Structures are given as structure tokens and as C-alpha cells.
Amino acid sequence: GGGDGGGTAGPGGAPAPARVLFPPTFSVSEIKNKQRRHFMFLRWKQQQRKEKLAAKKKRKKEREALGDQAPPKAIPKTIENQRVYDETTVDPNDEEVAFDEATDEFAPYFNRQTVPKILITTSDRPRGRTVRFCEQLATVIPNSHVYYRRGLALKRIIPQCIARDFTDLIVINEDRKIPNGLVLSHLPDGPTAHFRMSSVRLRKEIKRKGKEPTEHAPEVILNNFTTRLGHSVGRMLASLFPHDPQFIGRQVATFHNQRDYIFFRFHRYIFKSEKKVGIQELGPRFTLKLRSLQKGTFDSKFGEYEWIHKRREMDTSRRKFHL
């Protein structure tokens, strides 16, 4: 194999010997021979890495040399850091938002006037996985009932549910034997959220899981719901669980929003000391991505949409998130 940089067709001209740095006008992509080009590229990469390492070492030495006067370490850029500022971010002291929340559809729940009662159902003809997932979800959410769909129209189910005092309706949509969508509808005329559900893990698929969830009301953790939209979605998810958790149960349900993906986990925790807590995952896990939020109950044709995910407009930037 050729160890030298001969055969380049670039303007560099003279073939460079093996140990010397590449001349700056040399570009790996100009070699026509694939094998040699690959080889040169690898060498170029190695060289870049060496340079980077050397630079790092130098910086580290400088830092040590300066000691206390060293400039603070640069914060690495993360997507969360670089997030495009969303104007609807909720300020914790915002009165308008507080007023809104005191008068929206979840106010009765947060004022403890209503007890959540959930109806879980699926799309037509659910397959085994979906059925099992529904059952597990029913154990996780207290005061919830699973009913088979049997081809009934949602528009007719909803008035019946309202008549029987249900507060929320969850429909798990299924595709090719796995659940892939979730429609969450707050019943007495409340908002309807349509999520895409992914990476559903049933209890038996979770490693190191604990025993089954007990009947105690779990605590709820909602992380990272910053914008106005995120707030409403967060409240909606929180209103599924009873408002007063039973701490003896030591169970916690978490909805963690990260880059518009809501991760749901269900854990049992135990405090080993006041600085250490151990958590053990029980219960199913899934991730949700909000697709649309509708003002009234489920009505695909005439409903008034508060928010729909429009791919072409909203997915343009990698640093922009909506929840």
C-alpha cells in the first residue's frame, strides 16, 4: 500500500511524504481512487484527532498554571441550552396564567370538587398487547375502568360516559398489534389531546421491576412543562390522578417532558436517608408526543383545534420545542 501522499491531483502539486502534515491546499476528496482516498481520509482524521488532543492538553496546562485566576469552564452547548426562546413560556408569577388556570376546565379538579374517574378503551378489535397494556394502565391509574370497544362510535360513548359521571376518557389506538396512539379527553366538555405513543413497555419487559403497583394513589411529578401549551397538557395529565396522593403507598407517576416527548414512568421510591432515595420501576412505561389539542370533546370533523402539530411549519428548527 502507498504510504505517501502521491497521486494527488490537487493543486498541491508535489507528493507529500508520509510523516509530514498535509499541505493546506490538499483535499482528500480529490483523489479518484477509492482505496487510496479512504486511506488518506483515515490519516487525515488521525491527524485531526492528534491536534485536538494536543490542544486540549495545552489548555489544561494553561488552566492549571493560572490556578485560581483561570477563566470558568465553558458550559457545553446542549439543545436545551440553545432552545429557541418560546414566547409562551410561563412565568411562575404570571397572574394572567394563574387566573386562566383558576377558571379553566380543570379548576374543579384542582379545587377538589371532582374525583377523577377514568374510562380506558381501545380502538376496534384490540390485540393482545394492547389489551394487556390497558389492564396495566388501569392498575396504575386509580379509579379507572377498562371497557371493550366493540365497534362503538366515540360520539355515542361520550354522552353515556358523562351520564355515568366519568371525568376522563382514554382511547388507546392500535396499529399492527401494538398501541401507537392515545386520545385523552376530559369529559364534561373538556379539552381533548391526541398523542402519538411510542416505545411502550409492558411490566414484564421492564428489567429489575418490582412487584405490582398497589391500590394506593400515587404521587405525580410533572417535569419541564414550560410553555402555556405545556402547562395545559400537564394539568390535563395531572387530572387523571387523585388529587391527594397516599404517601404510604410510596408510588410516583412521572410525566417528564423533554424536547416535546413526554416520558411516562411509574416507580416505587424509598428514602434511604435524607440525601438518598432509591427508586424501583414498576408499571408500564411509554412516551407520548402531542399531536393535537382540541377544545371540546373528541370531534374530528367539527372540533375547534387549539393546537395541531404542523410538520412543515413547526419542525423547521431543531432547537424549537412547543411543550
Place this chain on the structure above:
Amino acid sequence: SPQIVWSMLGNRQFCSYKMTTKTQNFCRNEYNLTGLCNRSSCPLANSQYATIREEKGRCYLYMKTIERAAFPRRLWERVLLNKNYEKALEQIDENLIYWPRFIRHKCKQRFTKITQYLIRIRKLTLKRQRKLVPLRRKIERREKRREEKALVAAQLDNAIEKELLERLKQDTYGDIYNFPIHAFDKALQQQEAESESESDAEREEEDDEDVDKREFVEAEDSELSDFEDMDKLETSSEEEQEEEEEVEKKALHSKSKGKTPLKGPARRKRPYIEIEYEEETEPTSKTKAA
């Protein structure tokens, strides 16, 4: 003449409308009455023929006679049938009067079938239609990748633990947990450090026992002693907690399926937590042993 046509197409030579399968021959001609490739149902090999066809929900009777065999454009005569089923049958009868029995019979059969499926179509459109939305491969891949990255960035366990500790600090749990609060009383802390380390050790013991390890404790007679002890443990929160843990552990233990990995030389039959009692009874057991 039709016999020659049939002897050519039907048996010997090639007919482009004919589809053969293992058991049967089918005819793909649109004007075919039965759909099979037979001498009597081939529209090419019969000079007098009739069919029923439907267009946009309306049924028509198509007829072909020998007189028009020379005029391909005018070959098939079309009659619109009544929407009413019985009246349409009468119409067929009156149009195909003096026609061979086979064709009349088959026409009526075909007409019946067609009306049945039209009814079904109309019924189904009233019900909920399932809308198929195509998946976009690139987008699916992108979403999946982003989800994985978000999961990694989320560091869920840490976040949850942090949140729980926050809540503990802000006293949302009240006095269920007896951890002293850092911000106050370091001296008290030190003082309690001993008792705490005891209780912590005990708790940790319990935890260990809870999670995996079991220690050898004399297995007393189960339920009676448990209940006894539960009665005695009433007042202090610690004891409450122990009680609760006991209850839970009891519940947990009763639910265990025996799949717990082997621990140590001996396993307790039931979770046993009276730590205070342990301290009391141990010496006695030792003395007994001695």
C-alpha cells in the same frame, strides 16, 4: 358462427379473457354473466346474450342479439332498471321474454347479488370509516431518533430522585419520614447522628432485606407475634413507619412468587422487623444457645 368461435377460443387457442386456475376457468370479460369460462356464459361465443352491470349505483341490463352482430358499436343494448327490486325483476322478465332460461335465470341472480352489495355499501358508508394515514418513513425514523436522544438527555432517574428529595425537603410528606432537616440544628444532627445511624442502619438493613438480603432471625410463630407486635407499636412515627413497612413487606412477601434469588444460608419465612425486639431477644437466644 358461435360454435366455431367457441371451439377456437374456448378450447384450443388463446382467449385473453380467460384465466385458468387449478380447479376452474374464469372469464374476465366485463359482459360475462357468471364470471366463469363456459360454453354458455361466454359473451363472445354466444350471439344472443344478456348481462346485468351496475354503474354508480344504478343497474343496467345489457343485451346482445344476432341482428346487430355486424355493428360492434350498437351491439350491446342497454336498459336502465328500476330502483325497486321487484319492478326491476319484472323489467328483466319483460325484456328477456322468449330468451333461453339459463340467461334469464342468471341475469336475475346477478341482479340480486348486485343490489345486495349496493345496500351493504350504503350501510357501511353511514358507519364510522377507518381512515388510513400513511406512515412516512423518514419522519418515523427521525422521530424515533429524536426520542432516543431526548431519553438520554432526560436522565429520568436522576430527575425523579431529585424531585423526590426536593419534596422531602419541602416537607410535603409531613412527618412520615423522620429525617432531620439539614438547614437547622447541626448539633442536634450530631446527636441524632448516632440514633440516626442506628435507625438508618436498621432501615438499611430492612431495605436490604426488602430488596435482596435476608438475615437469619429466629423464625417465631408468624401471625400471632406479628399482630402482637403491631399492637404494641403505636405511638411514635418511627414505629408507625416500621409498622407500615411491615405491613407492606408482609404484603410484598405474600405476593412473592418464590423467584427471589438465593440468599445466605437461611431465609426468613416472613419479613420480621421488630428491631427493638430483636435487641431484646438476641441476648436471650444467645444465652439459650450457650
